[in-house]
Structures are given as structure tokens and as C-alpha cells.
Amino acid sequence: MESVISQRIVLQMFRQTGAIVLLAVTLGVLTNLIRPNQLPLVADWSPEAQIAEESRHNMLISIEEARESFFSQKVVFLDARSPELYQASHIQGARNLPWEAVDKYSDAVMADIPQDALIITYCDGESCSLSKDLALDLFYRGYENVRVLVNGWSLWVEHHLPIDRGSVTSSFER
Amino acid sequence: MERFFFNKPLYFFGRLLLGLIFVLASIDKFIHPAAFAEVIYNYQILPDTLINITAVILPWLELISGIFLVLGLWLPGAVFLSNLLLAAFFGSLVFNLARGLNIYCGCFSTSEGATSTLYMYLYVIRDGIFLLLGLYLFSNIFLRKDKAFTAGMKDQP
Numbered sequence: 001m002e003s004v005i006s007q008r009i010v011l012q013m014f015r016q017t018g019a020i021v022l023l024a025v026t027l028g029v030l031t032n033l034i035r036p037n038q039l040p041l042v043a044d045w046s047p048e049a050q051i052a053e054e055s056r057h058n059m060l061i062s063i064e065e066a067r068e069s070f071f072s073q074k075v076v077f078l079d080a081r082s083p084e085l086y087q088a089s090h091i092q093g094a095r096n097l098p099w100e101a102v103d104k105y106s107d108a109v110m111a112d113i114p115q116d117a118l119i120i121t122y123c124d125g126e127s128c129s130l131s132k133d134l135a136l137d138l139f140y141r142g143y144e145n146v147r148v149l150v151n152g153w154s155l156w157v158e159h160h161l162p163i164d165r166g167s168v169t170s171s172f173e174r
Numbered sequence: 175m176e177r178f179f180f181n182k183p184l185y186f187f188g189r190l191l192l193g194l195i196f197v198l199a200s201i202d203k204f205i206h207p208a209a210f211a212e213v214i215y216n217y218q219i220l221p222d223t224l225i226n227i228t229a230v231i232l233p234w235l236e237l238i239s240g241i242f243l244v245l246g247l248w249l250p251g252a253v254f255l256s257n258l259l260l261a262a263f264f265g266s267l268v269f270n271l272a273r274g275l276n277i278y279c280g281c282f283s284t285s286e287g288a289t290s291t292l293y294m295y296l297y298v299i300r301d302g303i304f305l306l307l308g309l310y311l312f313s314n315i316f317l318r319k320d321k322a323f324t325a326g327m328k329d330q331p
Contacts, residue, residue: 005316009250013316016251020242024234032207032230039207039230045215045222081281099279100290127218128281 047150051132059135061147063155066120070161075118078109078138080130081153091122091152092162099123099130102137110138118145122152185314189243192256192307196240203233216280217266235259243311253315257308264301267294 032038043049051059061069069075070091077094079086086096097109113119119138123130128151135148149155156163203210211229214220220228236259242252267277271294274282278290 009316012248013250013254016248017255018251020238020248020251020255021235024231024238027238028231028234031234037207039211039226041227041230042223043211043226045225123279123281125281127215128279129212129216130279130281133279 047126047132047148050129051135051148054136055139059139059146059148061120061149063149063159066147066149066152066156067159067161069118069120075120076113078119078121078134079153080121080123080134085124087166089163089165091156092164094122094164096167097121097134099134099137102134110143113143115142116145117143118147119143120147120149120152122149122156124151124153126151182314185311188307188311189246189249192304192311193240193243193245195304196236196243196256196259198240200233200236200240203229203236207233213277216277217270218275218280219266219269232259250315253308253311257305257312260301260305260308264298264305267298267301271295271298 029041032041048058048060070077070093077091078097079090079094080097080099082098082100083096086094086098090096095109097105119135121131121135121138131148131150131152135146138146207229210233211226214225214228215222235255239252239256239259242248243256270277271291276282276290277294
């Protein structure tokens with residue numbers, strides 16, 4: 001009685017799959033070498049490297065520096081997460097500028113913030129790109145003193161720094 | 175012609191459809207490799223060192239598999255690989271939905287009603303349908319005992 005799966009076909013499958021993979025690897029690596037938008041085969045995907053690559057300078061700020069800035073009160077914290085998460089809790093005094101709706105909220109949130117103000121964006125998680133995206137957007141709009149606190153929310157909470165719930169209407173003071 | 179069209183139009187058109195889907199899906203990844211690499215990064219599954227090499231190779235895997243499906247070449251391999259890819263995409267999405275990772279920002283988000291979460295569910299359904307199609311083709315390739323069918327495989331490596 002014939003087996004349900006032919007051994008012949010299974011062997012064909014492995015040979016052919018191997019050949020296709022080999023072909024894909026070869027073509028992929030070779031074409032990548034010669035194309036204009038070449039990707040380095042191994043890249044640094046750390047938050048520092050990602051931001052440095054796009055803005056050509058280091059926009060990151062450490063939790064210690066962020067804490068100092070907070071207590072010196074010459075800073076605006078921008079929470080790049082969704083309104084729901086912001087409402088649940090956020091860094092004390094932070095404003096919500098959700099990256100997912102930045103165009104809608106940007107004018108209102110940034111209205112009274114001067115272009116040379118120290119701004120710190122944050123979201124949650126090492127890999128979270130919201131804070132980075134928001135920071136770069138602000139940077140290209142002329143806010144030269146914007147920084148990113150990577151994994152900001154978790155770090156802030158871990159360090160038992162002041163937080164708030166609900167919405168805040170703070171005005172920026174120099 | 176035997177190789178291309180057996181007495182089963184559903185299988186033939188299913189193969190064409192999946193092949194075309196793969197070819198079309200690969201195009202944007204060729205045009206925007208950096209953006210694709212960022213998508214892979216946002217899924218937060220692969221280690222950082224494997225991200226770019228995956229972004230470089232995966233579109234070719236899709237393109238070649240897709241073309242071979244359409245042309246009816248190396249079907250056991252093409253169908254098997256297509257199913258592997260589909261299972262990987264589907265599995266990655268489901269995994270991230272389960273752990274609450276928003277693939278659009280690479281961040282963990284608890285907001286259930288968000289548009290991005292909705293999109294993730296839609297993609298799960300879409301990829302699930304593609305996977306079912308792939309499994310259907312798989313069962314046709316590997317479980318058919320029809321001699322005329324398997325005869326068409328003889329002259330392939």
C-alpha cells in the first residue's frame with residue numbers, strides 16, 4: 001500500500017527548498033551590494049544608534065539628567081503615547097502629544113513652547129519608537145533642544161519619580 | 175500543459191493566486207528595504223543582528239517562491255517554503271497580539287480599541303486565509319496519490 005506521503009516528493013521538497021533559499025541568499029546579498037539603498041548586513045539597532053543616524057547627533061538623555069531637568073523645572077516633558085495611556089498615568093507635568101495623532105494635537109500642545117526650550121519626549125519600552133519619532137519631528141520643525149528619554153515611562157516609575165493621572169493644563173515657564 | 179493544469183481548477187487558481195500574492199508582497203520590500211527592516215525590528219522577535227540580513231533575503235524568498243508557484247516549477251519546494259513563510263508571518267502577528275505589542279511602534283500598548291490593534295487583527299485574519307490557501311496547496315502536493323499528478327513531478331529535481 002502506498003504511503004500517504006511519497007518519500008520521493010519529500011526529498012524533492014527538501015532539495016528544492018534548499019535551492020530556493022540558496023538562490024535567495026545569493027541574489028539578496030549580491031543585489032544589496034550594488035543597489036543605491038544598500039542595507040548594511042548587520043546594523044546597530046540600539047535606540048542611540050537609530051536616533052544618531054537620523055539626526056546626526058545624540059538626542060538621548062539619561063534618567064539622571066531627566067530627573068535633574070525635572071526638578072530644575074526648566075523643561076517640558078512630552079508623552080508620545082496614546083491619550084488612554086497618558087490619562088492612566090504620566091510623568092508629573094508632562095503634556096500629551098500622541099505620535100499617532102501628532103498633526104491633530106501639535107499646534108495646541110506646542111503653542112506656548114519656545115523653539116529653544118528643553119523638551120524631553122518619552123514613551124514606554126526600549127523598542128518603542130513613538131518618542132524617537134516625535135522628537136525627530138519636533139527637531140525638524142526647529143525645536144533644537146529636544147531630547148529622548150528611552151524607555152522613559154518604565155524608568156521614571158522604577159526610580160519612583162513624580163507621576164500624575166488624568167489630564168494636565170500646565171503653562172510653560174522659563 | 176499537464177504540469178500547469180490538472181483536473182482541478184481550484185488547485186490551479188489557488189496556486190496562481192498565492193504566487194501572485196507573494197510576488198506583489200515582495201515588491202515594496204525591494205523598493206524600501208530600510209522601512210522593511212524597521213518593520214521587522216518593530217515585531218521585536220528577531221535579535222538585532224539578524225534584522226537587516228532578513229530584510230535583504232526575505233523579499234527574494236517571497237519573489238522566487240511566488241514566481242515558482244505561478245509557473246508551476248519546483249512545486250514541492252515552493253509550496254513548502256510558502257507555507258513556512260506564511261506560518262512565520264501569521265505566528266509572529268498572533269504572538270505579538272497575545273503579548274500586547276503594537277507592531278506599528280514596537281511598543282507595548284494596553285489600549286484595546288486603538289486603530290493599530292484593529293489593523294493587527296485584520297492582518298491576522300488576512301494571513302490566516304493565506305495560510306489556509308497554502309495548506310490547501312500543501313495537501314494537494316504531498317497527499318495526492320493520483321498517479322497522473324505525481325507523474326508530473328518526475329522530471330523535476
